[in-house]
Amino acid sequence: ALKLQTPEWTSNMSQPYYIYPKPRNDTSIDVHIVVVVVQGTPMKNYATARQSVECYGALHNYTLAVFYDDRYKECSDHRDIFFKRHCNVHLYMKEKMRENSWLLFIDGDVGVVNPRVLIEEYIKPGYEIYLFDRFWNWEIAALSYLVKNNERGRGWVNGFATFEFQLPKSHHGTDNGALHPYMMFYLVPETRNATTRSRMSSLCLSIWNRSTSWDDVFAMEACCRTGYGWSRDLWTLHSHWTDDDFMMHAVKEKDLKPYPEDESERQRCHVSALAG
Structure with a gap:
C-alpha cells in the first residue's frame, strides 16, 4: 500500500490515507522510466520521489533506469547539465530499449502519488511524442516527456x-x-x-537573443506559441504588436496610459461603427 500524508492546511489535518493499487493486467506495452541525475548529486536528495517511482515501476512491470549523466562519454561535449541529460536519454534509447517501446523521461524530483494511473493511459493512436504545459505560464515543461522509441522519437530527443x-x-x-x-x-x-x-518567429527569436531575465524568457515562450491564433494576451510583449497580430486580450481602461488623441481618427472609427 502507498501511504500519503496530506498537507497540514487541508481539512484532513495531517490524516494519512492509503491507496491499494493493482498491477496492470496488460503488459504488452513496454515502457522505460528514465531519470538522469547530475554526477555527484547525492541520490538521497530525491529519496522520497525515487522510492515512489521504484515502487510504481515494480508494481506495473515498467523498467526503471536511474543513472548519472556521465554514463555515456559521447555526451562529454555538453556543458549544460540539462541538455547533457537529454543526450544520455537519447543514447539510452538506442542502447537499451526495443524498437517501438516507450520512454518516459522525468526529473529526479518527480514522484508518484497515484499508482493506479498507468503511463499508457496517456498514449493515443497516431502520436509518438508527448509534452505537457505547466499550468502557471505559457511554458511547455522540459521536466518530462513521453516518447516512442523509433526513428522519429530518437531524432526528436537527439535534436533537443x-x-x-x-x-x-x-x-x-x-x-x-x-x-x-x-x-x-x-x-x-x-x-x-x-x-x-515569418516576422512573428523573427520577433520571438529576437526576444530570446536579447533576454536578460526570466520575464523575457516567458515572453519568448508565449511568442513562440502564438502561431496564427487571432488573439493573444497584450501584456506578454509589453503592449507591443506587429502587423501579423489581429486581436489583443486584456485591453482594460485601468491599464492604459494616456496618449495624445487624434480626434479625426477617433471620429472616423465612430462613423465606421455607426455604419456597421
Missing part, C-alpha cells in the same frame, strides 16, 4: 539535446526556454532559416 549548441549568449532559460524555439523549428521548418521565417 544538440540544441544546446544553438543557444544565444543571453538569459536563455537553458532547456526550459530552448524547448520553445526548438519546437517552433521542429513543427514549422521554414522558421529555421532567417530568409524564410
Whole structure:
C-alpha cells in the first residue's frame, strides 16, 4: 500500500490515507522510466520521489533506469547539465530499449502519488511524442516527456539535446526556454532559416537573443506559441504588436496610459461603427 500524508492546511489535518493499487493486467506495452541525475548529486536528495517511482515501476512491470549523466562519454561535449541529460536519454534509447517501446523521461524530483494511473493511459493512436504545459505560464515543461522509441522519437530527443549548441549568449532559460524555439523549428521548418521565417518567429527569436531575465524568457515562450491564433494576451510583449497580430486580450481602461488623441481618427472609427 502507498501511504500519503496530506498537507497540514487541508481539512484532513495531517490524516494519512492509503491507496491499494493493482498491477496492470496488460503488459504488452513496454515502457522505460528514465531519470538522469547530475554526477555527484547525492541520490538521497530525491529519496522520497525515487522510492515512489521504484515502487510504481515494480508494481506495473515498467523498467526503471536511474543513472548519472556521465554514463555515456559521447555526451562529454555538453556543458549544460540539462541538455547533457537529454543526450544520455537519447543514447539510452538506442542502447537499451526495443524498437517501438516507450520512454518516459522525468526529473529526479518527480514522484508518484497515484499508482493506479498507468503511463499508457496517456498514449493515443497516431502520436509518438508527448509534452505537457505547466499550468502557471505559457511554458511547455522540459521536466518530462513521453516518447516512442523509433526513428522519429530518437531524432526528436537527439535534436533537443544538440540544441544546446544553438543557444544565444543571453538569459536563455537553458532547456526550459530552448524547448520553445526548438519546437517552433521542429513543427514549422521554414522558421529555421532567417530568409524564410515569418516576422512573428523573427520577433520571438529576437526576444530570446536579447533576454536578460526570466520575464523575457516567458515572453519568448508565449511568442513562440502564438502561431496564427487571432488573439493573444497584450501584456506578454509589453503592449507591443506587429502587423501579423489581429486581436489583443486584456485591453482594460485601468491599464492604459494616456496618449495624445487624434480626434479625426477617433471620429472616423465612430462613423465606421455607426455604419456597421
